[in-house]
Amino acid sequence: MVDEASPTGPGTPPPGHNTPIVIDEAHNPYRDCIQGLANEPITVVRLLRDAVEALPPGSPLTRLETVTLPEVVSRLVANRPRVAIIAGSPDHPAHLLDRAHALMAAARVWQNGGVPFHFSVPVICDGTAQSNIGQSYSLASRNHTSAAVNINFEGHSYHAAYVLAGCDKSPSAIIAALAAAEVARRARGNQAPVWAVFAPEHVLRGGTVPEGTRRALLDVAEAADAAGHHDLGADLRETLRYILQCSSDEAFAGQLERAVNLDLIKPVAKRRLLDQLAAATCHEDGGICAFNGTGNSSRTMMAALGLTPPELELLTGLPPQEGVAKGIDGLFALFNKPEYSVVSLLAANFANVVRMHGATGSSSNMLLHLPSIMRHAGFDVTIDTYRAIRDATPVPEVFAHSLTEGRDTFALARQFAQGANRGMESLYAVLARLGVPLDLDAPTVTGGTWAARIADLRDHPVDESLGESAVIRARPIRTRSGVEVLDGSFFESCVVKISGLSDDQIAHFDGRVLLVRHYENEHACSADFAAADLMERLRRTESLDAALLGAAVAANGGAAAQGRQAAEDPALFGDLVGQGLLAFAFVIAGQGPLAYGMPEMFAPSQNLRHHRLLEASSILVTDGRYSGVTKGPCLGHMVPEAYQGGGIGYLRDGDALRLDLSAGRLDLLAPAAFRAGRLEPMDPHTDAGRTALFTERWDRMEARRLEIAACNVMDGVSDASRGVVPMAVDRRAKRPYPVPKATKT
Template structure:
C-alpha cells in the first residue's frame, strides 16, 4: 500500500496506510502480529481483558511505569500522585501507560536491627524484578519512579540492562520540621537531642520525600540526573512542590517521544555518562554509598569502574557544595540555586559534554541553558567548600582493595589520626559498649563481620555513628567492613575490603593494635608487619551467623566485594 506523509500539530512527521497512523512500537507490535496465529489471538484476548480498546492499542506505544510507591516509607508514599501525572503525560503524548509495583525498603526503619541486613540486597532484587518483568511483557518504553537509597540504584541497574527507552522521575527531598543545629543541620549534639527526643520524627521527616540532606537518597537522585536519565533540574524539586508534578507529566510525554526517536538507554548510560556522575557525586559531597552503586551500574554495561577512579577525579574535582552533612545547606537550597545543571555548569571543563540525556540534547547543551541563581550554594571552583571531592578511597595493609570515607564531613583535626584498636565482632557488640560507656577517647573502633558476605548484607551502621556522636567523642575513629548512612559525619571509614569473612586483614586486628589513618595521603595502615598479619590469619576462622532460609543464603554465595560494588 502507498504511504502518505504528513505533519501533526506537534511538528512530527508520520506515515499513514489507509488512513491509519503507523507508530513505532518495537515490542508491543508482537501482540497484534498475526504471523503467530493462533497464539496471537491469545495475547490479544488477554490484552482485551484489561479493558483496552484493541484498535486504539494498535496505534499507541505501550509504556511501563515502574512505581515504587509504598505507605511505610515517607520517601515513597507520595509516588502514586507522581505516577498519576506520568500517566496523564503518556496519554497526552499518544501512549498507553501500564503501571506495576516495585518494593521500596526504608533504610531508616531497618536501622539497628536484623532488618538492615536485607536492605542492600534488595537493590539487586529490584533490578532483577524489573528486568525479568519487563523482558517478559511487551513494553515499548519505561518510566521509573523512585526516591530512596536502594530503589534508585536498583532501577538504574535495571534500566541499563534493558534495551528500551527509559526516563526517571525521582521523588525529591522532604522538609525537616526543625534544624538540629542552627549552623549544622546534619549533626545532632547531646543537648539538642535531649531537648528534641520526643520530636525526632518531626525533625527528620516532616513531609513526604527523601530525607532533606545529601544522604544516599538525594545523592542517587542527583546522580540519576547527572547520568542524563531524568529531566534537567527535576532531581532536587521538593517532593511536595507543584513543579514536581509538572516534571512528572513532562516525563510521561517525553517517554513516548523517546520511543518514536528510538532513544534507548544504551545511548545514554555510557562510560562517559558514568564518569560524569562520579564527578557530580564528588562535587556535591555525595554519600559514600555511591562507591557501591556507581560501580554496580558500570558493571551492568560492561564498564570497569574501580574505586581508584574516585581518587583520580578527586585530584581535580572539589567539593563545591556545603550541603548537610558537609555544611549548613540543604537539598532545597540546591534546588533554588539551580540544581544539578548548575553544579554541572561549574564542572564544564571536566565533564564529557557530548554525553546524551533523555531530552535528546547533550549535557553541554543543557548546562549552557541552565542558570546558577546563588553563588554561595553553587560556588565556582575557586570558592569551593573543599579543594577536593567529598568521598575518598583509602588503601594500605588494612584495606588492600580499598576503604571509603566522606572526607568532606570529617573535622580537620581528625584527617590524620593514630590510635589503639578496640575490636568488635558485630555492630550489636559495639552498640552494647556505647551504652555501657566502655569506649574511651583516642580509640579506633573496629567493627568487622559486617561486609556483604559476613553480615550478611553489609548492614548500615547509623546506630553506631549516632551513638558515638551523642557520646560527644572528639578523638574516636570508626573502621568497618560494613557501610554507613549517607548522612554520616566524622572519621568513619567503611567498605574495608577484603572483608573479614573472606580473610581480609581486618580479621587479623586485635585490641590494642595501632592503626594509622591519613586521609590526605589516602592511607589506612595497621602497624603490623605483613608476616605478623599472615601469621594471625593462619589460625583465623570466619564468623558464621545464622541465616534464615531463603534469598540471603543465595546472596552470601554470589555477592562480590564491596570494592566491586557488591554485585551478584
C-alpha cells in the same frame, strides 16, 4: 490518538510528533502472541479510567479519546510505545504521592499515542531498618529490586520507563535493571533498546523540635554540665542545631542513652523524649529526607547521568501536570534514537557522574551502586575505575550543604523553584567555569547535550546574591572533596568520605596512629560509646600496656612518658584521648555482604560523630557500609571482608593502625617494631598466632548468618569493590570503560 487541546498545555503532542510513533523493531510479542494481547489491555483501560476519575475535573490530562479495549489492542499490534510507569511502595515515606503522579503520567502517555502500564516495587526505608535486622536485607533489596524490575519489564515487553524514583537503593536498582534489559535485547538483535526518564521523588521537609521537648533536652544538657559531663552537655546543644530528621533523632538516641547510663535521667524520660521527637520529625506529604544521604545522592546521580528532565529534578511536593507532561513528552522524543537509550546515557555520562559525586560531597554508598549499575550495563567498572577517574580529574567541593545552617536539600529545592539555581545544570556550569574537564557533549534525556543545556549559564551559573544561604556555590568551598579510596597492608580497598571531614579533621587524622578495639557487631560498639565508664573501658583494652601507650602517644606528637604514665592514671588517659594523642580505631568486622548483608554502620557512626571526646580522637573501620549522612572519620566497604578471610578479621585489641590520608593508606603496624619506635606495615595473615582467633570469629560469623532468612543471604555476589552484584552480572561485565587522562584543574 491525541485529543484536541491548548497548543501549549498538557494534551499537546510533543514537537515533531503529529503522527503517532511506532517503535522500529522486528519483534512485537503483542502482535505475535495472542495471550499478551488478550491479557494486558484490561489493565490499561482500568489505569486510564482511574486517571480520569482521580485527576482534578477539567484537567487537560483527563481529556482522553477512545480509551477502549479495541483501541488498546490496535496500539499494541501497531507497536506503539509501551511505557512502564514504575513507582514504589506506599509504606515508604518517599512514595506517598506516587498514585496521583503515576496517573498523570499514564494519561499523558495515552495522549501521545502510547500504551501506559503501571507497577510498583517494594522499597525498604533505610531509616526504618537502622540498627535492626532490616539492615541485613537493605543491600540485598537492591539486587532483588533489579531482578524484579527486569523480570516485569522483560516479561511484559515494555519499551521504556517513566520512573518515580525514591531513595536508598531503589534508583540504582531500577537503572541497573533497565540497563540489563537493554544489554539482553542487544544480544537478541531483533529489539529496540530501552529508553527511560527518571522523576526523583520530592524532598521531605524537615521537622522542628517541639518547644517543650527542646526545653527538656536543654535541662538534660544542664544536668550533664552540673555533674561534670560537659562533653555530653555540649553534644546535646550541638544536635539541637540540626534540622529534625531521622538522622538527628539517632544522635539524640545515643546521647540520651549516655544520660541514662550517667544517671542523669531515667529510662522513662528518655522514652518520652524520643517519642516526642519521632512524632515531630516527618511532614505528612513524605518525600526523600533532606540530608545529603543516599536518597539525595541518588537524585544527584540520576540528574548527572542525564536521565532526569530539569522540570522534575528538585520538587517539594507533587509535580505539576505541566512538568509531568514535559517529562513524558521528552521521553517520546527519544524513541527510535538509540543514542539516547539507557546504556548509551550511562556510557556517555559515567565519568561526569564521578566528578559530580565528588563536587557535591555525596554518599559513600554510591561507591557500591555506581559499579553495580555499570556492571549491569555490561561495563567492567570497579571501585578502581572510580578512583582512576577521580585521580585523573580532581574536582573542588561546590556544594555547601548543611543541616545546621539552613542549607539542606529542601532549601536547595526551594532555591531551585525560585530560579536561584538550575540544579544539575548549575553544577555542570560551575565546574565547567572552574576548568574541571567534563564531557559536555554527552547526551541527556532533554534531547540535547550538557553544552546546550548550560550555554546560557556560563557567566552566571547561580544567583550569588544568596550569599551564605546558597547551597550551590560558584566559588569552591575547598579544593579537596568527595570520597577517597584507600588501600593498606591488610586489605585491598576501603573508602572514606573526605567531604564528611573538616579541613582540621583531615589535618588532625593524617598520619595518626590509632589503637584497635575490635567488635563483631555494631551493637557492642554503640554500647561502649554510650557507657558511663567509656574511658575506663578504653584504658583496659587488651594489650594496652604502658609501653604500647607510650609508643602511641609519641607517634602522635606527644611525650612517651605521658603515655606510659596514662596506663595507671585514668585522668591523664582521658586527657590524652581528648587531645587526640591517644586515638582509637573502633573496628566492626563481620559486616560484609557475605557475612551479614553489609548493613550500614550509621548508628555507631552517629554516636561517634556526636560524641565530642571520641570525634576528636577516633575513627570507625568496617567491612560494612556507611550512610551518605555519615560525618567524621569513618572507613568502610573494606575488601576482602572478614568472612572471606580479609585482614580486618585478623585484627585484635591493642593493634596499632596508621592512617595516612595523604598517601591514601591505612596500615597495620608490626607490634614489636612499633613498641620500639618504628612504623613498619605488616600483613596480619603472616602472624600465625592470629589464625585460631580468626577461626573462632569465622565460626561465629557463620552462625550469625542464620539470623537472616535464607532467601536473602547474599551468597553468590561480588565483593564491594565490584558493586556487590550477582556473579552472573559480574562475569558478563566485560566492556572496558575508558578512563580520562590526568588533567590539571
